[in-house]
Amino acid sequence: MKKNWLLYGAYGYTGELIAREAVKRGMKPILAGRNLQKLKPLAEELNLEMRVFAIDEKIADSLSGIDAVLHCAGPFSETSALMIEGCLSAKAHYMDITGEIPVFEHTHAQHDRAKRAGIVLCSGVGFDIIPTDCTALKLKELMPDATHLALGFESDSGISPGTYKTMIQGLGSGSAERKAGKLTAVPLGSQRRTIDFGRGRRSAMGIPWGDVATAFYTTGIPNISTWVPFPKALAAGAGLTAGLQPLLASSFLQNLLKDWVERRVSGPDEIFRANSPAYIWGEVRNKAGIIKVARIQTANVYDLTVYGALEAVSRLMAGEFPGGSSSPALLFGSSLLEKLPGSEKFEVDTFFPS
Missing domain, CATH: 3.40.50.720 (NAD(P)-binding Rossmann-like Domain)
Incomplete structure (x- = not known):
């Protein structure tokens, strides 16, 4: 049928x-x-x-x-x-x-x-969210007793009109992470660290990516954060927007910005996308302090x-x-990501406490 x-x-x-x-x-x-x-x-x-x-x-x-x-x-x-x-x-x-x-x-x-x-x-x-979700499950399979999970990605793929509008929708809120199994709001710009997503070490900032919600249901790991590359100076400045959140969330400004997107943004073309792969990174650690890091290169985000x-x-x-x-x-399993066109294989490193 x-x-x-x-x-x-x-x-x-x-x-x-x-x-x-x-x-x-x-x-x-x-x-x-x-x-x-x-x-x-x-x-x-x-x-x-x-x-x-x-x-x-x-x-x-x-x-x-x-x-x-x-x-x-x-x-x-x-x-x-x-x-x-x-x-x-x-x-x-x-x-x-x-x-x-x-x-x-x-x-x-x-x-x-x-x-x-x-x-x-x-x-x-x-x-959103296949690459990081598969990375999360891969790491959980490698470290069943993990207590902390961090996920992130780096890409130059450009932004579509729909993604712009979603970003505008979130201007009036801060960041988020999961602590002890519960979603927790945190000030934007307050989470900072250095991460090698796959192209060398970069300054990174925590963002409210979807895995803060979903990775908990996928893995059961109670503490989850999500990251993207972000210059230190800009990450520090992001915290200054907290006082502007009521204005950024106002329907007037939201509609004004979305109208601008409708008129001005068309999204990346095929050539741009073809030359903009994504780099996915994940890290777990357990109570013993053992750390496992997984990285994988994929096709561009679109x-x-x-x-x-x-x-x-x-x-x-x-x-x-x-x-x-x-x-x-x-x-569909953690291997789903590796089977998609443009994806390489997971590379995993293990680090023991000194």
């Missing part, structure tokens, strides 16, 4: 990349979005079925006959909850490419409902999102998986 999957947000920067690669692979997603003028030309060019609908309380009606949804229309903090509700009602598997902590937490909170419905909910099947999302769709449609909320690494 043929199974149908729907790509929502198909005319966005990343959604269109996914749609075009899907057709190259002989896949036939149903393209969807709320804007007919943007959706129709792409659907006609790719010779794919389309559905035009908004994400609202009646969304389940629009998902009739759909077995799985790949949701690519952010900011996901505004769109994912209603799409998940639609999938629960329509009994369709749900996947998205978010990196937003509140979205991961909300998805996880629907675990029992998804289990009863017999569907899988899996947020983060793109660069191509990896395309490859990861389509691999997740293919495996989920072809296999039998128990219902509930899960993460990419828990569903």
Whole structure:
């Protein structure tokens, strides 16, 4: 029996990349979005079925006959909850490419409902968070008694309009980490260290990356932080924005900045992406002070999102998986990342206390 999957947000920067690669692979997603003028030309060019609908309380009606949804229309903090509700009602598997902590937490909170419905909910099947999630599970497998986990990445891949909007959405908040199993807010710029992500030692700053939420469910490790390269001077200055958070979170400034993105940002082109690999880093330590570090080079963040999302769709449609909320690494194993185009193999180092 043929199974149908729907790509929502198909005319966005990343959604269109996914749609075009899907057709190259002989896949036939149903393209969807709320804007007919943007959706129709792409659907006609790719010779794919389309559905035009908004994400609202009646969304389940629009998902009739759909077995799985790949949701690519952010900011996901505004769109994912209603799409998940639609999938629960329509009994369709749900996947998205978010990196937003509140979205991961909300998805996880629907675990029992998804289990009863017999569907899988899996947020983060793109660069957010496949590479770091697989790295986390790889390290957990190598050090089952780990108590602390740090994850990070370095990349020059550029930024798409959707990613810009998500960043703007988070301007009014600080950073986060997980301490003793609980999500904990920390001032932006307060977490600093030096890390070799794969291209030499760099000054780094803690950020509220999605793994602060998901890696706990993937590994059970109670203390988790997430990092990116950041110059020391800028990291110090980031702390000064704390007093501006109410202004940065205001609807007026948020709408002004998002409108600017809509008019001015187009996203990195194919040549730029091809020359911008990503470098993934992870570190665990246990009570004895033993440290294991894993590194892996992958395709750029956008191509990896395309490859990861389509691999997740293919495996989920072809296999039998128990219902509930899960993460990419828990569903498909830590080796998922190494099997994606452009990915190398994990390199692991061990350090003993002196």
